[in-house]
Amino acid sequence: MRRNTIGFILLSMMFSIFSASAQTISNHPITISLKKEMDGKYNLLLELPPNYGFQREAPHKILLSGTNGVKVKKADLKLNGPIHPSKSEYYEFVKPMPIELSGKGKLDVNAKIYYCNFVKNICIPAKLNETLDIP
Numbered sequence: 001m002r003r004n005t006i007g008f009i010l011l012s013m014m015f016s017i018f019s020a021s022a023q024t025i026s027n028h029p030i031t032i033s034l035k036k037e038m039d040g041k042y043n044l045l046l047e048l049p050p051n052y053g054f055q056r057e058a059p060h061k062i063l064l065s066g067t068n069g070v071k072v073k074k075a076d077l078k079l080n081g082p083i084h085p086s087k088s089e090y091y092e093f094v095k096p097m098p099i100e101l102s103g104k105g106k107l108d109v110n111a112k113i114y115y116c117n118f119v120k121n122i123c124i125p126a127k128l129n130e131t132l133d134i135p
Contacts, residue, residue, distance in 0.1 A: 028126035032109055034134075035096065043096035044077070044109070051118045053090030054079055058114035058125075062097075068105030070134045075099040079113075090116060107132045 031047045044062075048054065062077040076098050081091035101107065109130045116123040 028113075028115070028124070028128065030113055030115060030126050030128060032111075032128060032130045032132070034107065034132045037098075040073070040100055040102055042099050042101060044075075044099055045096050046079070046094045046113065048093075048115055053084050053087060053092070053116050053118065054081070054094050055114040055116060055123060056083070056089055056091055060111070060113050062109065062111040062113075064099065065108045065110075066101065066103065066105060066134075067108060067131075069103040070105040070107055071102045072107070073100040073102055087118065101134060104134055107134055 029049050029052060033045045035043045035045060037043060060079050064072045064075055066072050079094050081094045084090040084092045111128040113126050115126060
């Protein structure tokens with residue numbers, strides 16, 4: 001009887017953790033935007049709300065691909081920024097990432113970014129799939 005109870009509790013905890021992770025991955029708080037600096041030169045911006053942070057030592061991956069006439073000429077897609085003042089494992093914010101594009105159309109951004117919620121004290125990988133218009 002005791003083994004069954006412990007097994008049920010462990011199974012329930014594993015299911016709730018898996019459900020929370022799957023839900024959070026698709027509903028991430030990361031905002032992606034593109035800011036034009038001059039012709040063909042842009043900054044890719046990643047932002048989080050307060051009480052969140054980007055992990056510093058995580059295997060972040062960002063892939064860009066142009067469609068409908070846009071070509072990616074050059075991109076520096078490494079996350080960098082100041083260290084969070086109260087939590088040294090995280091960036092306080094991520095500096096804009098410079099990219100060079102040519103043409104007009106759409107820019108597809110596919111990424112896996114690791115971020116943390118300081119209030120809930122959990123860290124989660126977010127899968128981002130965004131399409132940005134390049135006028």
